[in-house]
Amino acid sequence: MDLGKIFSVSLIYATFRSATPIIYAALCAAITQQADILNIGTEGIMLTGAFAAVAVSYLTGSWLLGVVVAMIAGLIMAMIMAVGHIRYKAEICAIGMGINLFALAITKFLLNSALGKSGTFSEPGIIAIPRVSLPFLAKVPFLKEIFDNWCITEWFVIVLIILVWFVFYKTVWGLRLRAVGQFPMAAQTAGINVNSMKYRAIAISGLIGGLAGAHLSLGYSKMFTENMTNARGFMGVAAMYFGGAHPILTAAGCLVFGLTDSIGARLQAYGVPSQLVLLMPYVVTIATLAVSMASKMAREKKKKSALAKA
Amino acid sequence: MNVAVKSIQKILLTMLLALAIGALFILFIGENPLEAYGALLRGAFNGKLKIGTTLASFTPLLLTSCAFAVAAKAGAFNVGVEGEVFLGGITAAYIGINWTFLPAPVLMIVCFLGAMTVAALWALIPAVLKAYYRVSEVCVTILMNSVALYITSYLVSGPMSAGVANAQSLPVTVNLPQFMKPSSVNAGLFIALITVVFMIWVLNKTTFGYKVKTVGTNPSHAEYVGISPKKIFIQSMMLSGALGGMAGCIEVLGVHGYFLNNFAAGLGSNGMLASLIVKNNLIFAPFMSFFLAVLKSGAMGMQQSTGVPKSIVDTITAVFIIVATMELLFQFKDKKNKKEKSK
Numbered sequence: 058m059d060l061g062k063i064f065s066v067s068l069i070y071a072t073f074r075s076a077t078p079i080i081y082a083a084l085c086a087a088i089t090q091q092a093d094i095l096n097i098g099t100e101g102i103m104l105t106g107a108f109a110a111v112a113v114s115y116l117t118g119s120w121l122l123g124v125v126v127a128m129i130a131g132l133i134m135a136m137i138m139a140v141g142h143i144r145y146k147a148e149i150c151a152i153g154m155g156i157n158l159f160a161l162a163i164t165k166f167l168l169n170s171a172l173g174k175s176g177t178f179s180e181p182g183i184i185a186i187p188r189v190s191l192p193f194l195a196k197v198p199f200l201k202e203i204f205d206n207w208c209i210t211e212w213f214v215i216v217l218i219i220l221v222w223f224v225f226y227k228t229v230w231g232l233r234l235r236a237v238g239q240f241p242m243a244a245q246t247a248g249i250n251v252n253s254m255k256y257r258a259i260a261i262s263g264l265i266g267g268l269a270g271a272h273l274s275l276g277y278s279k280m281f282t283e284n285m286t287n288a289r290g291f292m293g294v295a296a297m298y299f300g301g302a303h304p305i306l307t308a309a310g311c312l313v314f315g316l317t318d319s320i321g322a323r324l325q326a327y328g329v330p331s332q333l334v335l336l337m338p339y340v341v342t343i344a345t346l347a348v349s350m351a352s353k354m355a356r357e358k359k360k361k362s363a364l365a366k367a
Numbered sequence: 368m369n370v371a372v373k374s375i376q377k378i379l380l381t382m383l384l385a386l387a388i389g390a391l392f393i394l395f396i397g398e399n400p401l402e403a404y405g406a407l408l409r410g411a412f413n414g415k416l417k418i419g420t421t422l423a424s425f426t427p428l429l430l431t432s433c434a435f436a437v438a439a440k441a442g443a444f445n446v447g448v449e450g451e452v453f454l455g456g457i458t459a460a461y462i463g464i465n466w467t468f469l470p471a472p473v474l475m476i477v478c479f480l481g482a483m484t485v486a487a488l489w490a491l492i493p494a495v496l497k498a499y500y501r502v503s504e505v506c507v508t509i510l511m512n513s514v515a516l517y518i519t520s521y522l523v524s525g526p527m528s529a530g531v532a533n534a535q536s537l538p539v540t541v542n543l544p545q546f547m548k549p550s551s552v553n554a555g556l557f558i559a560l561i562t563v564v565f566m567i568w569v570l571n572k573t574t575f576g577y578k579v580k581t582v583g584t585n586p587s588h589a590e591y592v593g594i595s596p597k598k599i600f601i602q603s604m605m606l607s608g609a610l611g612g613m614a615g616c617i618e619v620l621g622v623h624g625y626f627l628n629n630f631a632a633g634l635g636s637n638g639m640l641a642s643l644i645v646k647n648n649l650i651f652a653p654f655m656s657f658f659l660a661v662l663k664s665g666a667m668g669m670q671q672s673t674g675v676p677k678s679i680v681d682t683i684t685a686v687f688i689i690v691a692t693m694e695l696l697f698q699f700k701d702k703k704n705k706k707e708k709s710k
Contacts, residue, residue: 097505137689145693150444150505151643155689158636162681169676170396291509298503332521339510339517350502 063323066202071322076308076315077211078103078277078286081269082293083300083307084221085262090302091225092258093238097153098138100290101160102263106131106270108164111183111281112172120184124210124271131267132260134160139259143252157290165283179280186210186276210272214308217265221304234258269293288339295342299349310345317341377697378645382658385687392682393675403675410668411661417668419550423622425660426552427452427614427631429559431638432652433566434610439647440570441603442583447493447508448611449635450515454489455482455612456619457519460626461527463539463619475541479616486612487605489515494604498597504604516629523628534628543621555617560653562613567649579603611635637663640684644691659684 082099089096096102109130114123138156141147147155169175188208194201225231236244237254245251273289274281292314300307321334390400411421431448438445459482466474493511496502524534543553570576578599581589586596614634619626641659645651662684666677690696 095503095505141689141693145695147689147692147694151692152689154446154505154636154639154643155685155692158640159682159685159689162678162685165678166392166676166682169678175676288510288513291506294503295506295510298506330521330525332517332524336514336517339513343507343510343514346506347496347500347502350496351500354500 063320066199068316068319068323069203070207071319072312072315074211074277074315075318075322076311077214078269078273078289079292079296079311079314080214080218080308081265081272082290083296083311084217084293084304085266085269086290086294086297087300087302087304087307088221088234088262088265089258090297091231091234091238092255093241094142094255094259095149095153096138096259096262096266096294097150098134098156099262099266099269099293100286100288101153101157102131102134102266103270103273103290103293104157104160104164104284104286105134106267107274107285108167108270108281109267110271111178111274112167114185114275115172115178115180115183118182118184120186120275123184123275124186124268127271128264128267131265131270132263135259135263135266139256142259143255161284164281168281168283175283177280177282183275183279185279186272208272208276210268210276214272218304218308225304266290292338292342295346299345301353310349313345314338314342374646374648374651378651378655378691380697381644381687381691384690385683388686389679389683392679396675398673398675403669403673403679406669406672406675407662407665407680409665409672411665413668415547416550417664419547419552421660421664422547422556423550423552424664425657426556426559426621427618427634428638428641428656428660429556429563429653430610430614430617431634432641432656433563433638433649434607434614435635435639435642436647436649436652437566437570437579437610438604438607439642440583441579441600442586443494443497443600443604443607444505445490445493445508445604445607446505446635446639447490447511448607448614448638449631449633450508450512451486451489451608451611452615452618452631452634453512453515453519455486455615456631457522457527457536457615457626458482458485458612459616459619460536460539463541464527464537467540471541475543475620478539478541478620479613482612482616483609484612486615487608490604490608490611491601494601497604498600512635519626520628523626527626529625536626538625539620541620542624543617545621551622553617553621555621558617559614562610563649563653566610570649575602614638637684640688643688 082103085102086096086099106127110123110127113126114120134156138152141152142149168178172178186209188206189212190206191204194205225235233244233249234254236247237249237251241251273286296307296310296314299310317338321337325331325334393400393403410417412418431452434448435445459478462478462481463474466477469477489511493504493507496507497504520534523536527536529535529537543555545551545553570579578589578594581594582596582599589596589599615631618630623630637659638656641655642652645655662680666680669675670677
């Protein structure tokens, strides 16, 4: 086995490439988490977005329109969840799973009835999100391999991470959002409309989730498959836990999964059975999640014992 | 009793609403909903084979819905039943193929025990992570489902492969007897029914059941009266896992006779649906499982005789669950009544 071939420069971009859809999903989950809502429906929102993006891009020939419609589709799914959870007091896990199953079913149904395909939809008519080539990097050896030919949404995710971080920690809105999540009663006393804040958080989460799906189907790949998210939404939720809903830490967590994924893909060339390669990101996700939660608990215990001594 | 009547009422209303939304979808693609639903019922009940098929798909749902409900009683949201079904199935297949030195009846029992043990141990992982480290069991169990699927898929296409084109294991040497041939309904149906009745008894009439329900409704109170919430949480998750493993064992020994790759797809999530719709009520869950089984097995007939794709059935069940989880949806009448009373 040639380790040099596995850990080459191109691994950096490969890691980032497979992490990007998960980063979007994790940001989708992080926003609602700040308002103390566990967004289990991330997976479903993302899947709907993925389908809408491909369908619209195929039918209209415009990737931008596809992305916009995907975000609206994500918004609709998120609002079903929001109304169910906030207005009708549905348990968030239950309705989140409901949204996931609904997304799985409705995309399959529309794939069969509207597009007349089953399983996979991959036509040349699908217009993918364009990639950006950077000609001025053409002569720089390492940077060219890392930064050239990124998809627009791959650049955008970096903007989005910083934007979400800025909104959370540097704006009044973000402060209010976190207040709603940490102590709703206090927030209400301070004159914040808790429910409206929660609605807004879920709505924005839906938009980002839809974008996550659009990136998955039009940027990361150029097709739609039944259940193509393949638990990426849940990996996003796991990464969100890992980063404590902090956008930058969360994104860092996603890179770990991306790295596993792309190392696995390279190992496959050396005769490692494909199923074992495919299950690696899941195992790594569970392990990282467990370790991060355990260490978080240990930290909290330490804090408490310090308090007791004082 | 009034409470029970009300919840049945709510379930029926929800069911109607879900079917109505499903009808809208069918109209949307230009088909006749009544015709489609008629074809669905014919597909589920018309003839011995079809009734048998419905009962055969009812069997695992009975167990998986019960498995989900048992975990839910202790406050766990166990999405991992599907993975447990897979691992129970592969264990049953392994024992059923290789341990032929045992006499058949013993081998059968060992298959069940093995499947249930492995599945329970699988459920132990998320249970411990949740109880001791507060790791979201929803997240972990979902991811573990994929892991279980890939492990079994690896085993049947590699070490345990039968060497045929499909990824499947060799046939097992013991089988649960099938009645109502040519459908695949088998003695597992009765095992499942007895198990569900037994679980209802355990949860409602034993100390363990009381402990589980106390932990599920109020862990602090449980701790206060001397019940360890962590221990009970883990035990009920393992019990849930064992039920899932049993479902896998029945599928392998009764329906297929070998381990077929990806055979349990949807068994766990449909069981979860059935249980969630009836708010994890163990007595209603079997009826809901039956309703879902009818939808599932009728769907094929509907697709063949009308132009409606069978994925509409999944859509209807998903709408069903979304509507059913909304606690306050059909309470507008109550509010009116209360207002009138207070006047």
